[in-house]
Each structure stands twice: as structure tokens, then as C-alpha cells.
Amino acid sequence: MAGAEEVPLPQLLPYDHIVFISLDTLRSDGIAANPCKLWPERYPGLCPPRTDVLDRLSAAGAFFPNAISSAPYTSASHATILSGLYPLRHGLHAFYGGRLRAPTVFTHARRLGFRTIMKVDFPVILGTELGFTRDIDSYLVEDDDAFIAEVTAAERSVSMAHFAGLHLPYGFHKLKFGGDDYRAKVAELEGSLPPDMPRFVDDLTETHRDGEDYQLFHRYKQAVGHLYESRRYAELFQLYLDGIEYFLEHRFGPFVDTLMQRSRTQGKSVLLVIFGDHGYQFEDDSWGNFNSLAEGVLRVPLLFLGDGIAPGLHKHRVRTVDIAPTVLDLAGFSVAHGAGLDGISLAPVARGDSSLHIDAPALVQAYTADPRTFTEFQRRQRAGQDPGHLPHVLLGEAAYLGDRRLVHLFHRYTEGMSTMVEIDEASVERFDDHLVPRPDDGAARDDLEALLADYNALTAAVPGATAPEEVRQGLRNIGYPV
Numbered sequence: 001m002a003g004a005e006e007v008p009l010p011q012l013l014p015y016d017h018i019v020f021i022s023l024d025t026l027r028s029d030g031i032a033a034n035p036c037k038l039w040p041e042r043y044p045g046l047c048p049p050r051t052d053v054l055d056r057l058s059a060a061g062a063f064f065p066n067a068i069s070s071a072p073y074t075s076a077s078h079a080t081i082l083s084g085l086y087p088l089r090h091g092l093h094a095f096y097g098g099r100l101r102a103p104t105v106f107t108h109a110r111r112l113g114f115r116t117i118m119k120v121d122f123p124v125i126l127g128t129e130l131g132f133t134r135d136i137d138s139y140l141v142e143d144d145d146a147f148i149a150e151v152t153a154a155e156r157s158v159s160m161a162h163f164a165g166l167h168l169p170y171g172f173h174k175l176k177f178g179g180d181d182y183r184a185k186v187a188e189l190e191g192s193l194p195p196d197m198p199r200f201v202d203d204l205t206e207t208h209r210d211g212e213d214y215q216l217f218h219r220y221k222q223a224v225g226h227l228y229e230s231r232r233y234a235e236l237f238q239l240y241l242d243g244i245e246y247f248l249e250h251r252f253g254p255f256v257d258t259l260m261q262r263s264r265t266q267g268k269s270v271l272l273v274i275f276g277d278h279g280y281q282f283e284d285d286s287w288g289n290f291n292s293l294a295e296g297v298l299r300v301p302l303l304f305l306g307d308g309i310a311p312g313l314h315k316h317r318v319r320t321v322d323i324a325p326t327v328l329d330l331a332g333f334s335v336a337h338g339a340g341l342d343g344i345s346l347a348p349v350a351r352g353d354s355s356l357h358i359d360a361p362a363l364v365q366a367y368t369a370d371p372r373t374f375t376e377f378q379r380r381q382r383a384g385q386d387p388g389h390l391p392h393v394l395l396g397e398a399a400y401l402g403d404r405r406l407v408h409l410f411h412r413y414t415e416g417m418s419t420m421v422e423i424d425e426a427s428v429e430r431f432d433d434h435l436v437p438r439p440d441d442g443a444a445r446d447d448l449e450a451l452l453a454d455y456n457a458l459t460a461a462v463p464g465a466t467a468p469e470e471v472r473q474g475l476r477n478i479g480y481p482v
Contacts, residue, residue: 013332014308016268017151018109019259020081020160020275020327023252024074024122025167025289027279028301030244033058034065036315036435038296039241042281043234049245053253054301057274058313061305062350066317066435068362068400069278072297073290074125074206076367077277077320078132082106082160084324084341086363088458092130094367094392095290096374100131105324107135108333109158117157119147121164121173122206124378142174142207144255152262158331164206165251166280168288169220170243175213177251186216189223205378233282240280269307273327275320276300285412290368293398293407295429295437298364304330310352315435317359317400322346362400363455367392368411370420393420397456399448403431404440406448 029037032048033055040046070080070087079085079092082104087093091101106116118133119140120126133139140146144161151157165173172178172185209217227236256272263270278289279297286292302318304326321343328335329347348354369377369392381387396409408426413419428445429437 013112013156014269015271015306015331016156017154017263017270018105018114018158018273018327018331019151019270020105020158020273021256022078022081022160022162023166023274023276023301024162024164025278025280026244026276026301027281027296028065028067028276028299029296030166030241030276030279031055031058031065031301033063034301035313036065038299038436039237039281041436042283042296043237046234046238046241049241049248051244051248053248053256054274057256057272057305058301058303060311061272061303062309062312062314062346062352064302064314064318064346065299066315066359067275067300067302067320067322068317068364069276069298069300069320070364072278072292072364072366073368074122074277075130078126078162079130081275081277081320081323084321084328084343086321086342086455087365088455089342093365094390095369096125096130096377097367097369097390097392098130100134104135105327106158108328108335109331110135110137112333113156115150115154115157117147117150117154117159118162119143119160120162122162123208125206126162129381142176144251148255148259148262151259152266152268161255163247163252165247166240166244167206168224169217170239171246171250172243173247174207174209175216181246182216186219186223190219193223193226228282228287231284236282237280271304271306271309271327271330273323274301274303274305275323277320285409287413290366291395291413293364293366293396293409295405298398304346304350306330309350312349312352314349314356316356317362318346318356319343319360319362322360326350359400359402361451362398363451364398365455366395366397368395368420369393371413372419395420397452399451401448401451404443404445404448405429405431405437406445406452408452 028034029039031054032051069077071077073095076087076092079090079100083090083102085102091098110116116136117138118136121142123141126132138150147161151159172182280289281294281296286294289297325341325343326346329345349356369390377387377390393411395411398405398407406428409423411420412423414421428440428443430440430443431437
């Protein structure tokens with residue numbers, strides 16, 4: 001059919017290189033330049049991080065500090081960012097289950113003759129197992145220099161550099177990046193530990209660690225687990241803030257400066273797309289991110305920077321599902337099925353041709369697994385055995401409309417995050433003039449509940465249709481929400 005295929009049109013494409021930069025675990029108000037901060041009210045008196053490199057980039061580009069992630073964990077969130085679809089439609093709604101089934105920006109770029117490159121710090125999550133390497137020409141693990149070399153050696157490229165330096169162990173990621181500073185921090189944390197260690201320290205990992213690296217990570221996790229069980233949430237959050245500053249100064253700043261300098265030297269035009277996939281928060285129902293629907297976990301930064309992008313701060317709510325359609329639009333890619341995306345293009349706003357006037361509606365869900373079951377699943381997986389099916393449950397969901405958001409929780413982690421119990425708790429919050437959510441028990445919620453009901457209809461069984469459990473399990477393993 002005429003017009004059904006994407007055909008390279010190099011004369012119409014404004015960028016030689018499109019670079020997605022994922023700052024895993026960066027909440028939006030972790031950037032000093034963000035005027036709408038949540039954390040100082042929850043954790044008063046803490047020392048904010050210096051974020052000079054992100055402040056500079058934010059001032060030079062189109063900065064959206066109020067972007068809502070589709071999920072509070074890396075897998076589903078990145079799949080949404082790269083596909084422009086919500087999790088129940090792209091196949092990766094669970095914390096660790098299913099596969100990315102939908103076309104991504106890499107799919108469209110490859111059809112147009114672009115070289116596709118992905119560098120990740122979390123190969124267990126953002127790797128082959130969950131479908132992220134499809135349509136990737138070059139896949140790199142924890143090698144920033146090789147990523148820059150690959151991008152600058154390509155005539156045209158679409159790439160993503162994923163960084164986990166803000167995740168636990170905060171600032172360091174691994175021994176190769178933290179070195180003696182990492183060792184010293186572990187020793188400092190252990191100095192305050194009592195003889196009795198936390199009751200449960202999971203062995204979950206998102207990357208490959210062995211030897212001293214594994215021991216340091218486990219010891220760091222033990223210390224953090226003790227602080228959490230002791231409800232020393234402010235101390236934990238200060239560790240996180242300190243990690244932001246360390247990572248930006250020692251790893252991210254040199255990386256982005258080198259990438260841009262080499263690209264300019266070659267006379268190449270570059271579009272940078274910088275984002276967080278989820279944030280971080282500590283409180284009774286928030287151990288970091290994966291078990292939380294706190295606003296500080298779901299609100300992430302989004303930044304577009306490059307030729308033709310108008311500097312500006314845009315505080316109205318957008319969504320991470322809007323990133324893919326915006327990039328496809330800014331890049332001039334002709335996508336045959338673009339109308340099927342869940343997100344909308346922010347390109348006119350990023351170019352300075354229009355402004356945001358309303359807050360976009362947003363949806364969030366968290367499907368998580370029992371930690372002990374997940375640990376055993378990963379053990380079998382690492383041993384090369386068939387890990388089987390990892391059961392997930394709907395931990396909770398959130399819906400945003402206008403100045404309100406509804407949060408509905410169905411499960412809660414207990415006993416040091418080692419088990420889950422069923423609950424049924426719903427609440428509505430209203431955002432004040434500073435974008436801080438405040439409880440509002442009298443606020444209308446019917447429209448928020450309807451928004452979630454319509455979305456959850458994607459998981460509804462077809463009346464009269466049944467299938468054996470082994471068939472249903474196979475479908476779950478490839479991403480279908482059955």
C-alpha cells in the first residue's frame with residue numbers, strides 16, 4: 001500500500017544524532033533548577049545537592065519539570081518512554097515479567113537508516129530478557145566511553161545511554177565508578193550498624209556483580225536496610241541527595257561534555273532527550289521506588305536540548321508517554337502508525353511555537369512481586385535454569401485529572417519488605433499553587449475512577465473465553481496481561 005512504509009528522507013531530517021539519556025531514579029526536584037520542589041517539606045533541613053550540569057542544560061533547553069512516569073520501576077517506565085504506549089499496551093506492565101512487544105523509536109529509526117545504539121547500567125532489566133535489545137545494532141553494558149565512540153563514529157544514530165548512578169548504592173553504581181570513595185562510604189555506613197543486622201536483605205540485582213563488587217553492594221544494602229527499618233528516612237534521603245551530586249560531578253558531567261564536544265567538532269547536529277524514569281522517596285509505604293506511588297516517585301524531569309529547541313520552563317503536567325511522539329515529531333520521522341500512540345507530541349512547545357495551558361491526564365500502575373519469590377526466580381535465572389513464571393500482583397494505581405490525583409493501593413509490603421499483605425485504601429489529593437499534593441477527602445473522584453476503569457478494561461477477560469493455565473502463563477511471559 002502506498003505510504004505504508006517508512007522511507008529514508010535524509011534531506012528532511014534535522015538531527016544527525018538523537019541521544020536519549022536516562023538518569024534512572026532521578027526525581028524531578030533533585031535538580032536545583034526545578035522551582036517546584038517537594039522534598040524540602042518532607043525532609044526539612046537536609047543539604048540539597050549541587051546539580052550544576054543539569055541546571056545549565058535545563059536553562060538551555062525546553063525543561064518540563066512535571067512529567068509523570070507510567071510506572072515506579074525501570075522496566076515498564078522505559079518501555080513507555082521508548083514506545084509512546086502505556087504499559088498494558090506495550091507488554092511490560094510488571095516489575096519483571098513479559099516482554100516489550102511494541103515498536104519503539106529504535107524500530108522507526110532503523111527503518112530510516114539510522115544506526116541504533118544502547119548503553120545500559122542495568123542489563124538484567126534493560127536487556128534481552130525483557131525485549132529491550134530488539135532493533136538495537138550495538139548494545140553496550142556500563143561502558144560510557146564506548147558509547148560516545150559509537151555515536152560519534154556513526155553517520156546518523158539514535159541512541160540511549162542509561163545511567164544507574166543515582167540508584168542504590170547512591171552515586172557509585174559499581175566499584176569501577178566509585179572506587180575508594182565507594183569503599184569509604186560502605187565503611188562509614190557500617191560504623192553505625194548495631195550487631196544485629198536487618199532481618200531480611202534481598203539478593204536482587206539489576207546488573208552483574210561479583211567478588212568485592214558484590215560484597216560492597218550487599219554490605220551497602222544491609223546498612224540501608226537497617227536505616228529503613230529504624231525509620232531514619234531523612235538520613236536515607238540525604239544519602240540519595242549526596243549520591244546525585246557525586247554522580248553528576250564524577251560521571252555524568254564529564255560524559256555529556258565529552259559527547260557534545262566531539263559532536264560539535266564533527267559539525268553534527270544533536271538532539272538530547274534527558275529524563276528520569278522514576279523518582280525516589282522514603283516513608284512507611286515507600287522503600288525507594290518500586291513499591292510506591294508517592295508523587296516524589298512518579299514526578300520526573302524531562303528535557304529537550306538541541307538546534308531548534310526554544311529554552312523555556314513548562315510547569316504544566318506532561319507524561320513520559322509523550323516522549324516518543326515528541327521525538328518522532330522533532331526528528332522529522334514519518335511513522336505510518338503514529339496515530340496509535342497513547343502519548344501526544346510536545347514538539348510545538350519544545351520549539352517555542354506554542355505553550356502548555358492545561359495539565360495532561362495521566363495513569364500509573366505498579367505490578368510487583370514477592371521479594372523472596374523474586375530472589376529465587378533470579379537465582380534460577382543466573383544459574384541458567386528455567387526460572388518459570390514470576391507471579392505479580394497489582395500493588396496500586398494512580399490517576400491524574402486537572403489539579404487532582406487518586407491513589408488506590410491494593411497491597412503493602414511488611415516485615416522488612418519481605419512479604420506482602422492485601423489492603424484496599426484509596427485517597428484523593430489536590431495540588432496547590434506550588435504543585436504540592438494535599439489530601440482532599442471531599443474532592444470528586446468518580447471521573448478519576450472511570451479513567452482507571454477504562455484503562456483496566458485492557459486486562460478484562462473475554463466472556464466465554466477460557467484457556468488452560470499453561471497457555472495463560474505462556475501469554476504472561478511474553479507480556480500479555482492475562
